Amino acid sequence: KQIVLLPGDGIGSEVIQSAKQVLDAITERFNHTFTYHTHDIGGVAIDQHGTPLPQDTVRACEQADAVLLGAVGGPKWDQNPSHLRPEKGLLGIRKSLGLFANLRPIKGFPQLLHSSPLKHEVVDGSDLLIVRELTGGLYFGKPSERSHDGNSVVDTLAYERSEIERIVDNAFKSAQLRRKHLTSVDKANVLESSKLWREVVEEKKADYPDVTVEHQLVDAAAMKLITAPTDFDVIVTENMFGDILSDEASVLTGSLGMLPSASLRDDGVGLYEPVHGSAPDIAGKGVANPLAMILSTAMMLRHSFHLEKEANIVEEAVQQVLQDGYHTGDLDVKNGQLVGTKEMTRRVLEHVT
């Protein structure tokens, strides 16, 4: 298996390092052979190669079975013109690899639930998966430009039926592996694209008779995520809606620093990254929380390599260290022991080897 490592910016290289150590432990224990190639993306790529997404990086990722990405971005590049911004590297690699399905599982950890902004009785038991369409919709539709006189501007939300079908299929399948309830989120009372989206979901229902389906307007969903997060199992939605709702959902359980994500296409190739950002303020200090990156690695083992057992071992190891009270500075654990990136990784490794 070929794995491309894209450390990126800020704490990216520190957490990628942790992920690599966990993978080394897994390969040793289970006798797998993974080959690693490290490439630049984001701000470091701008500094080194004058572009956030060098051709070299794209080529390497195209040949890989999976990509692990740390984080991109930082104040250093915030004033850059838009084609020289770190995020363009991320958007570019998702698009060039055709990673249309962004999976964001959000589940509370009992040790962290007390730092949720929500009341315990509201958030307790919430366990949801947001399936966000990632290569179409408002992010990539053309035209997306300003007029010559600079006085008008346009962006485009466009979809082919086939693009909606494949993400909806993906979400139904994800629901089948979980609690079998799918909430499709759209704005069908206003947008034409949402009407097609809703039609496709209705058509696909017949193929997944074991899954119950509900349609929700995006404004209602934004409310329900807060008032009744436990009502959700799998949510499927357009790219921009998914960006907003998944970030909204990410703060519900008080464990933003713990959330992994996967961006997939149908042949199993995927890019895995933590939901948290590059945290430039703590970069290089050895205090970054590696757990979201490690959990992203578990998702890679599961989704790209079909190594379910190995994925479970990694996820259980993370749960175990939290249960043992170890935590990094971003996590508020009562009576816990504060550790740095290396020590936290070592604790995870103890349960993996």
Added chain:
Amino acid sequence: KQIVLLPGDGIGSEVIQSAKQVLDAITERFNHTFTYHTHDIGGVAIDQHGTPLPQDTVRACEQADAVLLGAVGGPKWDQNPSHLRPEKGLLGIRKSLGLFANLRPIKGFPQLLHSSPLKHEVVDGSDLLIVRELTGGLYFGKPSERSHDGNSVVDTLAYERSEIERIVDNAFKSAQLRRKHLTSVDKANVLESSKLWREVVEEKKADYPDVTVEHQLVDAAAMKLITAPTDFDVIVTENMFGDILSDEASVLTGSLGMLPSASLRDDGVGLYEPVHGSAPDIAGKGVANPLAMILSTAMMLRHSFHLEKEANIVEEAVQQVLQDGYHTGDLDVKNGQLVGTKEMTRRVLEHVT
């Protein structure tokens, strides 16, 4: 002053009736003369006239100084083709009157804060105003259509610079009347329209030197509304973003049934409606909460008629009845007294006359 009443569907006519009584009390006390014209919109208009927005209604609104709207929508019309849906009436009247500025104040009531899904220490003290652009953006851009073969679909997010300028001006002015902090929400790392939006905000800053300005990405804003709602004063944003964020914000303080809204243009003409919907399940039972409609009426007195004193009296009357423990079934007030629409209105009137 000419006021058009659009009761609409569900509980709309009950709460409009309450608003009218409150206005009658105000006109009597202060010797104003308001003239009322009642017209159909939404589902009732579909049933009566075959369209959710009859020409008659539009004409009457065009001649009015202000419009009070109850609510539109209900299961009866949910399966209708899109041009025969109640919401089209609402979207249509906003657009034909050119009501580009949607103001949604969200403030907790001490008596209701305990029913917030958020922890008390997170939500306590939050008091924010969302200024949503209402006649442009993703809601109204063309093309918005399906291809002939039915296999592709497009919606358009379009803005003229002048459309952004006027809503940003409106938001800056709103901020000047409040705590003088403006958060402009966009997705400037992805959308061209957001880049122009951000530029306009930067240009306008100089005209309002007393207001501090912050830019926030829409995904970050969706998080911050939950984790730190008290950080916000005024938020200004695009139509679709505003729809999502204002509904998200509406559940924070546990008082969804209490939230008013105003949709304005620059000459002061405005449409005022409660944020809650038509509540078909309780329609006609005399139990609807009229307070959001009454508070919308206070906004009318302030924004369209510049009757600040009268507006304050109405708002204080609402606060007083809550303080006295009266509440409708949608509000959870400890040791309070449950009352119906009429009794609640009567209690408000006691403090207005």
